[in-house]
Amino acid sequence: xxxxxxxxxxxxxxxxxxxxxxxxxxxxxxRESGQSPVQSVxxxxxxxxxxxxxxxxxxxxxxxxVQIAVYTPPPRFRPKPVASAAVSGLVETxxxxxxxxxxxxxxxxxxxxxxxxxxxxHLWNQLAEVRLEQGQFAQAEDLASKSNALAAADRDLxxxxxxxxxxxxxxxxxxxxxxxxxxxxxxxR
Amino acid sequence: xxRHSKSRHRQRKKTKRRSKKKSSWLRRWLxxxxxxxxxxxxxxxxxxxxxxxxxFAGKRWAVPARVYGRPLELYPGAAVTADQLLSELKRLGxxxxxxxxxxxxxxRNGDRFLVHTRPFVFWDGKAPGQLLDLQFSGTHLSxxxxxxxxxxxxxxxDAPAVGSIYPAHNEDRVLVKRSDLPEALVRxxxxxxxxxxxxxxxxDAKAIARALWANLRARGVVQGGSTLTQQLVKNxxxxxxxxxxxxxxxxxxxxxxERRYGKDEILEAYANEIYLGQDGKRAIHGFGLASYFYxxxxxxxxxxxxxxxxxxxxxxxxxxxxxxxxxxxxxxRDLVLDIMRDQGVISATxxxxxxxxxxxxxxxxxxxxxxxPAFMDLVRRQLHRDYRxxxxxxxxxxxxxxxxxxxxxxxxxxxxxQLSRLExxxxxxxxxxxxxxxxxxEVLAVLxxxxxxxxxxxxxxxxxxxxxxxxxxxxxxxxxMQPDRFNLxxxxxxxPLSVRNRNGDTWTPKNYDNKSxxxxxxxxxxxxxxxxxxxxxxxxxxxxxxxxxxxxLGIQRPVKTYPSLLLGAVSLTPLEVTQIYQTLxxxxxxxxxxxxxxxxxxxxxxxxxxxxxxxxxVPADSVYLVNQVLQKVVRNxxxxxxxxxxxxxxxxxxxxxxxxxxxxxxxxxxxxxxVAVVWVGRDDNKxxxxxxxxxxxxxxxxxxxxxxxxxxxxxxxxxxxxxWIDPASGLRAEEHCAGAIQVPFISGSVxxxxxxxxxxxxxxxxxxxxxxxFE
Numbered sequence: 009x010x011x012x013x014x015x016x017x018x019x020x021x022x023x024x025x026x027x028x029x030x031x032x033x034x035x036x037x038x039r040e041s042g043q044s045p046v047q048s049v050x051x052x053x054x055x056x057x058x059x060x061x062x063x064x065x066x067x068x069x070x071x072x073x074v075q076i077a078v079y080t081p082p083p084r085f086r087p088k089p090v091a092s093a094a095v096s097g098l099v100e101t102x103x104x105x106x107x108x109x110x111x112x113x114x115x116x117x118x119x120x121x122x123x124x125x126x127x128x129x130h131l132w133n134q135l136a137e138v139r140l141e142q143g144q145f146a147q148a149e150d151l152a153s154k155s156n157a158l159a160a161a162d163r164d165l166x167x168x169x170x171x172x173x174x175x176x177x178x179x180x181x182x183x184x185x186x187x188x189x190x191x192x193x194x195x196x197r
Numbered sequence: 198x199x200r201h202s203k204s205r206h207r208q209r210k211k212t213k214r215r216s217k218k219k220s221s222w223l224r225r226w227l228x229x230x231x232x233x234x235x236x237x238x239x240x241x242x243x244x245x246x247x248x249x250x251x252x253f254a255g256k257r258w259a260v261p262a263r264v265y266g267r268p269l270e271l272y273p274g275a276a277v278t279a280d281q282l283l284s285e286l287k288r289l290g291x292x293x294x295x296x297x298x299x300x301x302x303x304x305r306n307g308d309r310f311l312v313h314t315r316p317f318v319f320w321d322g323k324a325p326g327q328l329l330d331l332q333f334s335g336t337h338l339s340x341x342x343x344x345x346x347x348x349x350x351x352x353x354x355d356a357p358a359v360g361s362i363y364p365a366h367n368e369d370r371v372l373v374k375r376s377d378l379p380e381a382l383v384r385x386x387x388x389x390x391x392x393x394x395x396x397x398x399x400x401d402a403k404a405i406a407r408a409l410w411a412n413l414r415a416r417g418v419v420q421g422g423s424t425l426t427q428q429l430v431k432n433x434x435x436x437x438x439x440x441x442x443x444x445x446x447x448x449x450x451x452x453x454x455e456r457r458y459g460k461d462e463i464l465e466a467y468a469n470e471i472y473l474g475q476d477g478k479r480a481i482h483g484f485g486l487a488s489y490f491y492x493x494x495x496x497x498x499x500x501x502x503x504x505x506x507x508x509x510x511x512x513x514x515x516x517x518x519x520x521x522x523x524x525x526x527x528x529x530r531d532l533v534l535d536i537m538r539d540q541g542v543i544s545a546t547x548x549x550x551x552x553x554x555x556x557x558x559x560x561x562x563x564x565x566x567x568x569x570p571a572f573m574d575l576v577r578r579q580l581h582r583d584y585r586x587x588x589x590x591x592x593x594x595x596x597x598x599x600x601x602x603x604x605x606x607x608x609x610x611x612x613x614x615q616l617s618r619l620e621x622x623x624x625x626x627x628x629x630x631x632x633x634x635x636x637x638x639e640v641l642a643v644l645x646x647x648x649x650x651x652x653x654x655x656x657x658x659x660x661x662x663x664x665x666x667x668x669x670x671x672x673x674x675x676x677x678m679q680p681d682r683f684n685l686x687x688x689x690x691x692x693p694l695s696v697r698n699r700n701g702d703t704w705t706p707k708n709y710d711n712k713s714x715x716x717x718x719x720x721x722x723x724x725x726x727x728x729x730x731x732x733x734x735x736x737x738x739x740x741x742x743x744x745x746x747x748x749x750l751g752i753q754r755p756v757k758t759y760p761s762l763l764l765g766a767v768s769l770t771p772l773e774v775t776q777i778y779q780t781l782x783x784x785x786x787x788x789x790x791x792x793x794x795x796x797x798x799x800x801x802x803x804x805x806x807x808x809x810x811x812x813x814x815v816p817a818d819s820v821y822l823v824n825q826v827l828q829k830v831v832r833n834x835x836x837x838x839x840x841x842x843x844x845x846x847x848x849x850x851x852x853x854x855x856x857x858x859x860x861x862x863x864x865x866x867x868x869x870x871x872v873a874v875v876w877v878g879r880d881d882n883k884x885x886x887x888x889x890x891x892x893x894x895x896x897x898x899x900x901x902x903x904x905x906x907x908x909x910x911x912x913x914x915x916x917x918x919x920x921w922i923d924p925a926s927g928l929r930a931e932e933h934c935a936g937a938i939q940v941p942f943i944s945g946s947v948x949x950x951x952x953x954x955x956x957x958x959x960x961x962x963x964x965x966x967x968x969x970x971f972e
Binding site: 093115116117120126127147150151160193 | 321350634637794870
């Protein structure tokens with residue numbers, strides 16, 4: 009492990025995101041398929057992600073005759089994905105829909121945004137929030153995990169996702185899982 | 198006492214007096230019979246009146262569900278080319294004009310388009326028509342503005358109608374209201390079919406006389422005297438038989454109908470009921486649908502010559518079919534224009550100008566029905582889980598699907614092209630393919646066979662075939678899910694072996710090249726698809742675990758846990774395989790494949806959504822390792838032939854599959870945004886003579902070449918670390934070591950032992966300390 013690791017640890021930005029608000033509102037009257045109110049969460053908790061601080065940016069593998077020509081590690085610290093104007097507009101619309109209690113509409117708008125930027129971790133996080141507010145806890149947790157998988161080194165977002173997961177787990181009575189997620193959130197600070 | 202009974206009284210007296218007279222007895226009976234028939238006729242009229250009223254008032258046209266493809270999203274930076282926009286505009290029936298003042302028009306100047314979009318009721322609300330100014334540069338849309346020059350961030354075209362779900366009697370229609378009927382259409386219809394429409398009371402004596410006279414003179418039926426009301430009644434209630442009885446019934450019912458309902462209501466019913474054409478088994482009813490069927494655009498966008506053609510068709514949609522008999526149709530249309538002129542509906546100049554227009558009928562191929570039978574099949578199956586067949590065929594639901602007609606079209610072309618190339622010397626080759634969005638599971642295209650648009654056996658959904666080596670990623674994934682036991686460098690023995698089946702048989706798997714390769718690192722076993730190494734690995738992780746992984750990846754049918762499962766003795770449809778690879782492509786997050794996004798009522802109210810869902814099905818880090826190897830398959834493994842189709846810089850991931858005797862040839866893989874599966878084989882299950890890489894791969898590659906997917910960039914999950922390794926020993930090295938390579942590991946599974954090139958004195962105490970913390 010290089011000295012860069014320590015440097016990276018020392019320089020970790022201590023950025024906190026705002027707490028997740030969760031005003032539970034009644035969903036819109038539109039049916040959504042596959043939306044059963046009781047979804048078992050305990051079946052398959054997400055695989056615990058082993059946290060490591062690893063700010064090293066390795067160089068591309070220099071392979072000549074070697075078997076693993078495959079691995080070209082992308083840079084560890086990517087900038088936050090910058091949403092295009094198209095997506096920002098949709099995110100604003102979704103926020104508006106959320107505020108007016110139209111959760112189904114907000115979800116549809118977020119999905120439209122995700123079709124444009126499927127790898128934007130923030131959009132997955134926002135969809136997770138909508139599902140959480142709708143009481144779809146299992147789905148909220150999976151969406152937040154998906155967001156985490158794409159969040160790379162965006163620690164604010166990670167923390168936000170873990171807090172969301174904690175909330176979702178607590179809502180279905182899985183307090184041990186919730187505490188685990190909260191630890192993850194704290195580790196992401 | 199009434200006069201009537203008085204007379205009867207008198208009669209009775211008379212009868213008494215001359216009781217023996219037969220004539221009076223007869224008269225009495227005649228009167229009785231007369232009375233009775235009056236009663237019967239009255240009762241019959243009451244009955245007919247009931248029928249007419251009941252049917253008409255309660256008439257809710259069976260309006261088939263209308264199915265739409267995805268609307269094309271336009272925003273600066275969108276990966277949409279000018280060609281793609283053009284093909285979409287044509288699909289939507291937009292007219293090329295000099296300047297698109299009207300909705301449904303566009304103009305083009307090189308890479309710049311002006312498009313006047315149609316208003317459209319999307320699931321999330323009504324979008325007004327707007328005039329867009331679009332500029333393309335090469336592979337993408339570079340700028341999007343409104344006509345006034347303001348830049349826009351996002352716009353979408355109306356969703357293309359891709360089909361309808363009509364009932365068993367095959368009647369299809371698009372409902373129109375009286376107010377939607379263009380005045381020119383109404384006036385043409387009345388001029389030609391029933392000039393006394395607004396005066397008569399159901400039947401038109403003058404018209405009948407006129408027709409009789411004309412027919413007598415011509416000694417045959419040349420003119421009908423039926424009013425629009427009678428025609429409607431005939432279509433509505435009666436059979437096609439030609440008899441006086443039916444004619445009488447028709448007249449009676451027409452009069453009853455007129456007594457109950459206004460002219461506008463009757464006209465609206467007529468406009469929706471009238472039969473105007475045939476599209477295979479599908480009967481085209483009403484002007485609303487006929488407009489789409491013949492001109493690919495809504496009724497209100499039609500000009501006079503087009504409206505006149507629709508009216509011309511009333512007399513005989515098949516005799517005057519403008520596609521099969523254009524000259525006949527044009528003659529009839531011009532006659533319609535002449536009649537309109539003669540009756541003063543239009544001026545002579547207008548009539549003359551309209552008669553100059555060509556028919557401009559859209560090609561049948563572009564007709565919106567039945568173009569995508571394989572995809573529609575999937576839509577229908579998914580809908581039938583939630584809706585009664587009756588609702589689908591009669592309620593006029595609007596169904597918004599995920600179909601991307603452009604991708605469908607490109608894939609069809611690619612498949613047809615490559616299959617005829619592959620077939621050289623062979624006969625009876627078939628193929629199927631599914632293309633989906635890798636992150637959301639939205640199905641973009643379904644190809645059920647090699648003939649596009651042919652609604653036969655849907656191989657994409659129904660051909661259940663052994664998947665061969667396509668199963669291997671699941672075997673390796675199962676192993677890599679145990680990071681304490683396996684990593685990409687774990688040594689596997691690719692040496693001959695025999696496995697005992699449950700039934701006692703021994704099974705001796707061989708490699709495709711009939712050679713064994715000795716000790717190979719795990720990643721090579723997958724990249725080069727070594728059978729013996731894979732079976733050893735699979736037996737060591739356990740057949741049940743592999744079956745569980747397959748289930749987690751998304752297959753629902755039961756899997757038999759024979760050792761041969763490890764080499765793909767599990768039969769699945771291309772759609773099911775797509776689900777497996779979707780989960781891999783999405784980094785372990787399974788999204789059930791969906792063909793439908795939303796369902797709206799006929800009135801545009803929201804009814805149901807089929808939301809995007811994800812399920813973390815398998816660990817992201819293990820999937821990441823498998824995907825690394827699947828990229829290697831394409832780069833220099835069994836999938837390397839893809840290089841002749843797609844740039845290696847796309848870093849696509851995929852896997853070939855071949856079954857015994859070259860019966861099935863598979864390729865499954867993904868880009869950054871799409872996952873696709875192709876099967877090539879024969880319906881009779883005989884050898885197709887193609888391996889995965891000589892067959893399906895070529896189709897897959899061609900599809901990708903045509904649809905221009907996004908490059909695949911795998912992002913390592915947090916728990917992945919890349920470590921320098923000395924490839925010779927598989928031990929840990931450092932960057933400066935000669936020939937050292939970087940290998941991804943799941944944290945905690947990194948080899949501890951260091952290769953000789955790493956000198957311990959090199960590292961400071963501090964480094965060692967840090968390492969101790971994290972290992």
